[in-house]
Amino acid sequence: MGPWGGMPGSWKRATILAIGLGLILILFPLYRLDPNRVVRGTAVFFLDLVGSWGLAAVGFLTWGAVLVLAFGFAAPAVVAVWGLLGLWGLPGLVGQQLVPMGMRLSPELGFWALHIWLLLPLLLDERRRRWPLHLALWGFVLGVLAFQSGSPLSIFVELRSQQNRLLAELVQHLLLSGTSLAVALLLALPLGVAAARTIWGGWVYSLSGLIQTVPTLALLGLLMVPLSGLARLFPTLRAWGLSGIGSAPAVAALAIYALLPLMSGIREGLRAVPPQVREAARGLGLSEWQLFWKVEVPLSLPLVLAGLRTAVVQNLGNAALAPLIGAGGLGYFIFQGIGQTSADMVLLGVLPLLMLTLGADVLLRLLEGAQSERRGHVRAGL
């Protein structure tokens, strides 16, 4: 029996978690007090906070410990929510009076290290449950939004100054993704069915696989030439907004990229329909139309939805490249931030993007889960 002898596993984990938290809090600076966006200021350690914010920080830790004891079974999730809320929310809650007017608190090494340390137990959950992770992330998002007004945390300072722009780029991002996905879906439905059944459909499928190997950036560039050519040839199209740069090539490129996961979902879904089920359906007297709608569509749905999820997540991420050809979107803040070496600006683009992707993933997974439950775990069937 080792030094942990007799201790239940959850307590072992809780102890390791607590020791790690303590070490990070003591050794690494959490924030940096900067006079403005460019000039680097002085590091702020947790112990400094206990000194200046005093009661608030200690109270926060105590309340956290109480929570852990109360929610023993969900402890990692509760600790994560509480810790993240503290990191993001405390500056807004008590920091306004303590941070001099016009100065800002930038996240430092300890800030990010704590994120990893707090979320790791949820990511490594041995029962492969996903809900604690989602609980932590969404609880954190809502909590942070509640505390952000007047917060001296640099990301919120940036957010306040860019609020209108952020909203506009978010809408533009959603428009780019939504339009391109709609176009891709319209194309992929017939093409995916054709890919499963016909030779030429197989060729289109291989072609979309080939396009997938072209880097997204290069595809955006390649599309500029034919689209600007089209706009020159047909003035009506130009009047509708078609040109070599802007939304048109971005939507086209994103749609082409989304084609492969969508098509392969439909193709694999249809190919996974057992041949004997198809033969029985025909033999019983289902027409080809009935065979498709009553048997093939419902049986292929789980794989079609999986393809849709891949396409949506990938599409939201790819759309971040759109600003490069003047199409805007959340990528705007990423490229602006890189240009100005402002990490806060980059985060302003990355964090909403992360939430969009995770949100879409969760919703589509729920849909898939509901499907397979309703269909009585079709894959296990005969």
Place this chain on the structure above:
Amino acid sequence: MSELVFEQVHYTYGSIPAITDLSFSVERGEFVVLIGPSGCGKTTTLKLVNRLLEPTRGRILLRGQDLSTFDPVALRRSMGYVIQDVGLFPHWRVEDNIAAVPRLLKWPRERIRDRVREMLALVGLDPEAYRRKFPHQLSGGEAQRVGIARALAADPPLLLMDEPFGALDPLQRARHQRFLRAIQAKVRKTVLMVTHDLDEAILLADRMLVMNQGRAVQFDSPEAILRSPNNAFVRRFVGTDRSLKRLIRLPVTCCMAAVHPLRLGSDSLEDNGRVWGWVVDEQDRFVGWINFEDTERERWHDAVTPLSWEECATPETNLKDALSMMLALGLKHLPVLDDLGRLVGELNLPTIESLLREDSLES
């Protein structure tokens, strides 16, 4: 009028002839088994009947009418179809699977519901227990029964079956063969069944169509084919044990002898000239047998040699199985027990031997 007639039907698959000059007719209510080595065209023949395939040449008549004049989809709805892999719709419950064809035929809802229950009961599955299950919750045998219920649901006059028991283990297969015979006795359909299992064909068929390389080789009753195979292929196919195989169609009850067992507790051992006897208990349940020689009269109860149920026949056992049991166990007499374990008769080796001799004399 014959239910189904093949007139010089040819079917070529690409350039390979799968069916060549096939002519035969099936009467209403007849159970016809198509049999032959794999690749002989038996499954192709079946698919020509429900027009999953179309003949290259020749024609097929259903109740006197050319098959090609029917709408294929409507035609298939009027025929039951059972395949080896069952092919139940995995996303539908058992009741929806069975209701498939009635729904396509737009039967009223209540009639469909009643029919589903009736069909489940017919195939020996409790309607309430099985109605709401999904196919993946069924065993192989249960799934195949649901497949048969689905095929029979719209009460089609013609039933097509392609190796329906091919995926079952030998024990299950024997059970389902008996069970199919019982169903057929009730519903009296015209059945066209494909198999490569000769014993199954002999047991079930009214007539067997032996096929080889896309041609019909012999079409006759199992007895006739076993007695007089009409060429070298059939003789080889039915094997050298064909007189034994004839016994498959005969149940034990056809030559069972009456018995006068000793009853434990009541009977006393008398000298009746025999050297041994069967023993039953007070409720007539079978216990075993006893050797009269060197047995003390007063203590005969202790001298009974028990026999397990595996060493006994039932009235449904066929003579071939009974014979192989006798040979394997070294018994000249086999007890026959009913469902409750009561002794109903015995089977004697000399009787079977004389039956086999008669056969060989005839042929």
